[in-house]
Amino acid sequence: MQSPDAMRISFIKNGRLADFIAAVLIFLFVYTAINKLMDIDNFKVLISESPILSQNAGLLSWFIPAAELVASLLLFLPFSREYGFLFSSILMAIFTLYVAYMLLFTPNLPCSCGGVIKQMSWTQHFIFNIIFFFQSIIGWRINRNLNKDFIAINRLSRIPV
Numbered sequence: 001m002q003s004p005d006a007m008r009i010s011f012i013k014n015g016r017l018a019d020f021i022a023a024v025l026i027f028l029f030v031y032t033a034i035n036k037l038m039d040i041d042n043f044k045v046l047i048s049e050s051p052i053l054s055q056n057a058g059l060l061s062w063f064i065p066a067a068e069l070v071a072s073l074l075l076f077l078p079f080s081r082e083y084g085f086l087f088s089s090i091l092m093a094i095f096t097l098y099v100a101y102m103l104l105f106t107p108n109l110p111c112s113c114g115g116v117i118k119q120m121s122w123t124q125h126f127i128f129n130i131i132f133f134f135q136s137i138i139g140w141r142i143n144r145n146l147n148k149d150f151i152a153i154n155r156l157s158r159i160p161v
Contacts, residue, residue, distance in 0.1 A: 015146045018085075021139035022075040025088050028132060029072040032113055033065035046112035052101065067091060085140030092133035099126045
């Protein structure tokens, strides 16, 4: 039987943690995208009330859920997972900066997110986004380390073996 530390290291080295993080991010993005798309008119109205998003509300009301679905697809496919984690990190960074702006300058506006997340306060939403931002970074780092190719080279001939 393995020790708890060995099991934890095995969990990370085998990529199971990256798989778990990818699954959680996929669930988050698909859930919020579907909720936004199911009530796209309301989502567009809420975005149009935002002082920094109002000019592009029509475009953003379709672009944001589409970007979340693209991130989910990239995370789902093994050959594009590294890009999925990077794209997820970028999305979560943008969402986090937006929530930070709202906290600082316009805290009374309703949240334009979908589903249960809409029920969070701006502070709760900020913390939630930071957690998912760091999860996507951790997933990217683990996935990147798993995908590094190891090539052994014979020292005398400098030929890969």
